[in-house]
Amino acid sequence: MNTIKILWVDDEIDLLKPHIIFLKKKNYNVFTCKSGTEALDMLDEENFDIVFLDENMPGLTGLETLHEIKEKKDSLPVVMITKSEEEYIMEEAIGNKIADYLIKPVNPNQILLSLKKNLDHSRLVSEKTTSNYQQEFRKIAMDLAMVNSYEEWIDLYQKLIYWEIQLEDIEDAGMFEILESQKNEANIQFGKFIDKNYANWFKPKTESPIMSHTLFREKIVPEISKEQPTLLVVVDNLRYDQWKVFEPIINNFFKKDKEEAFFSILPTATQYARNAIFSGLMPSDMEKLFPNYWKNDTDEGGKNLHEEDFLNSQMKRLGLNHFNYEYYKITNLKNGKKLAENFKSLKDNDLSVVVYNFVDMLSHSKTEMEVVKELASNDKAYRSLTLSWFKNSPLLEMIQQAQQLGFKLILTTDHGTINVKNPSKVVGDKDTSLNLRYKTGRSLSYDAKDVLEAKNPHELHLPAINMSSSFIFAKGDSFFAYPNNYNHYVSYFRNTYQHGGVSLEEMIIPFVVFNPK
CATH class of the missing domain: 3.40.50.2300 (Response regulator)
Incomplete structure (x- = not known):
């Protein structure tokens, strides 16, 4: 009744x-x-x-x-x-x-x-969504068995994100579990694909995707002009699914011209991937050409203090010094509000670059703060938290002002992040790097099935700290744990968001261009 x-x-x-x-x-x-x-x-x-x-x-x-x-x-x-x-x-x-x-x-x-x-809307939508995903499930499973190029991996990952967002509000937990298992299987296959193909992407005459070090030259430079100011926003650590949930807000102010995915370099960590965007170089070249700017994992001091210097050198190298440009890095709310208040002054620049660190701070603070850990206990909650932040952030104020002032808007990121669940034991010496998703150092001992190995870092255009150092990258949702105090360490870091390794979430990331409405 x-x-x-x-x-x-x-x-x-x-x-x-x-x-x-x-x-x-x-x-x-x-x-x-x-x-x-x-x-x-x-x-x-x-x-x-x-x-x-x-x-x-x-x-x-x-x-x-x-x-x-x-x-x-x-x-x-x-x-x-x-x-x-x-x-x-x-x-x-x-x-x-x-x-x-x-x-x-x-x-x-x-x-x-x-x-x-x-x-009845939610019930009807839920039934229709479940039915549509059931039909699509078989196709995704078949695609997973066949996928063999970086373009196909981008398509497959975007499909999985689409269904994840569609299914997140329905009551059928069973369907969501099926999708989760498909994502896990996709990451296993993706790890194998990267293992087999990543090093080849740096060889001459090999078809390779746009990556961190080629993004600026290939995708950003063609968008800069004297006729219209451009705002380039690099939101640190922004996953593709997080971008999709706040896209509708930006669509209120801007028309999307293009949306493409590109690949973060390995390690998918800020000091490597973001420096690569601004320098237009791989890490081994940064170390060689700019020893004063580049710092390895074991060096003291901040690892991203010279993005503006790297940008200056790249603009000069590409013959773009006739453009007026400025670089800003926002690391806290106070800085963000200050830039939003003075945003009108950017209208005389041809290019204004804003690096926004919030998402990175959120994912790291999640490890440190129990409150944030509870608020972002899974991907759905993590998306929701990011959306809530974006709606109330000075970044949105800047985007609204950019629309009023007629800016072109480019939105991108340096790498994504993954919720880690499976510990993988690793042993290294005291100089081994500390990141949970990649390690570099000498005499590393590890479980080979969980990692992508780079015994010769130069093959991946990475610096070797010494003659015998290598890199390992965690695949899927693994994270590295030392045998000492293992249980405490594992319970502390399990189900936190980390980056630096090999996964769809960390490596396939958005590049989007908008024009004002």
Whole structure:
């Protein structure tokens, strides 16, 4: 028996008897009244699931009643019914968060459709989404067995993200588990693909994807011009799925011109990948050509203190010194607010580069802070936390101002991050690097099945700290743990977000270009 309670407010309610009889036959419980004042009194006494509200009534108008209803019960769906098609009424009603808008005369089926859309919507969407994913599941499984190029891996990963976001709000936990197992299988196969192909991407005459060190030259430079200022935002540690959940907010201000994925270099860590973007060089070349700027893992001091210097040298090398450009790094809220307040001064630059460190700080602080660990306990929560931050950040203020000032907007990142679950034992000497997803040092002992090995770092264009040092990169959702104090270490770091290794989440990342609306 359907117990849905409808309140129908219309000063000519007697003319709607056929509609009300129709709904009662469908087991809806319909209450009626003839004025806005009466409706507000009834809402104080009863809990209704939905309100149908006539716009043109004597006394309190429909819009005035709507405003009062929303003040009392903001989440109660209200369907506005009106004879008028005047734009200001529609805009006012939509601005007050109506659930639907119907033009008189309405027929019973329109009313039924509106009820289903607003009250059965989540169930219907859930059923449809589950059914569609079940069909797509087999295709993804077949693709997984066949995928053999970096383009195919990008397509497959984007499909998995699409379904992950589609399925996250449905009640069917079983479906989500199936998707999770598909993601895990995809990362196992992706690890094998990178193991086999990554080193070849640096060889001459080999088809290779756009990567960190080629991104600026190949993708960013063609977008810079004297005719329109460009804002380049590099959000540190931004996964592809996180980008997809705040894309709709940016779409309010900008039209998307292009969206492409590119590959972070290994290690997928800030000092390697982000320095590679700004220098246009691989780490071994940075070390050789700029020994004053480059720091290895075991060196003292900050590893990303010279991005602006690297950018200057790349602009000069590419013959781009005729462009006016500035570089800003935002590492805390105070810096972000200050840049947002002074954003208008950037309009005279041809290129303004803003590195925004928040997501990186969030994922690292998750390891340190129990509160954040609880808030971002899984990928769905991590996306939600990122979205909440973005909606309230100075970065969004800058993007809004960039639209008003006619900027082109480029949004990208240096690498992604993965929720680590499986510890993998590693042994090294006291100079071994500390990152949980990659290690570099001498005499490393490890479980070969969990890692991509680079016994000769120069093959991957990485610096060798000494003659016998090598690199290892954790695959999938593994993380490295030392045998000493193993259980404490594992429980502390398991289910935290880390980066530096080989996974779809860390390596396949977004590059998006927008023009202002």
